[in-house]
Amino acid sequence: MEDVSDPPFRALCKENGADVMYTEFISSEGLIRDAAKSVQKLDIFEYERPVGIQIFGNEISSMREAAAITEEANPDIIDINYGCPVKNVACKGAGAGILQDIPKMVSMTSEIVKAVNKPVTVKTRLGWDDNTKYIVDVAERLQDVGIKAISIHGRTRKQMYKGQADWSLIAEVKNNPRIHIPVFGNGDVDTPEKALEMKNRYGVDGIMIGRASIGYPWIFNEIKHFFATGEKLGPPSMAERVNACRKHLKMALEWKGEKLGIFETRRHYTNYFKGIPHFKEYRTQLVTTEKPEAVFALLDEIEKRFQGVDSVLA
Structure with a gap:
């Protein structure tokens, strides 16, 4: 890791x-x-x-x-x-x-x-x-x-x-x-x-859990809930995915600075939005955008653009 x-x-x-x-x-x-x-x-x-x-x-x-x-x-x-x-x-x-x-x-x-x-x-x-x-x-x-x-x-x-x-x-x-x-x-x-x-x-x-958690930290609660109830939690909503991305990037910038913070968060983006239909264009932008303010603006745009995909994810 x-x-x-x-x-x-x-x-x-x-x-x-x-x-x-x-x-x-x-x-x-x-x-x-x-x-x-x-x-x-x-x-x-x-x-x-x-x-x-x-x-x-x-x-x-x-x-x-x-x-x-x-x-x-x-x-x-x-x-x-x-x-x-x-x-x-x-x-x-x-x-x-x-x-x-x-x-x-x-x-x-x-x-x-x-x-x-x-x-x-x-x-x-x-x-x-x-x-x-x-x-x-x-x-x-x-x-x-x-x-x-x-x-x-x-x-x-x-x-x-x-x-x-x-x-x-x-x-x-x-x-x-x-x-x-x-x-x-x-x-x-x-x-x-x-x-x-x-x-x-x-x-x-x-x-x-190692690789399965990259870009998908929700797996821990999903497993614990399944152990306790035998029922599966629904997948994270688009708002939850975007919010996780924002938090991750914000903390990465604070801890590693702008250059490394942007670069090392990129590997998580694909998994944060895995399974989202028609997302390729945004994924490309996420892994190439270099300025924090531009990434945060892109995340805002993603949240608005994909508001209705929660039912698709379920």
């Missing part, structure tokens, strides 16, 4: 029902070198709690030092990213790359746990490839060195985000009698029905 799960995005997710949130992952090397972009990612706010700060890296000493720096930002949780599959992270031995060296993964986790007083959690994958799906053993070993919860994405690093997530191994971790920490499942959950199916079928303690 690099350049996605920043404070503006998290504020909307919290407002729409997210129970626990994590920051974008932060480079350990960037933190210990006081790199501006990495340090800015430590920003968390009281309304977000409980919130975890996620770090990644491939050097044990750097990760231990970064964890100590992270603790000073006073998160509720310090999370270690052992799941990112992208080449420039994994192929340097960080993120999912460490799944090729399980002893180092365990040692690194142990050192981080000892370096901080905050609860430490881990996000990881089933393994590096189909021949190294050691997650049941890995979860035991990470629990033994002190992590307080584990989130598992049901794919290997080699799969990236292709194919279907395999939750059966996540269930094996959850049902392992030696495991007593919470186990959270992740992968392919993009509807309330899927969320309930995964929870009931695999018995996980919770579900982590």
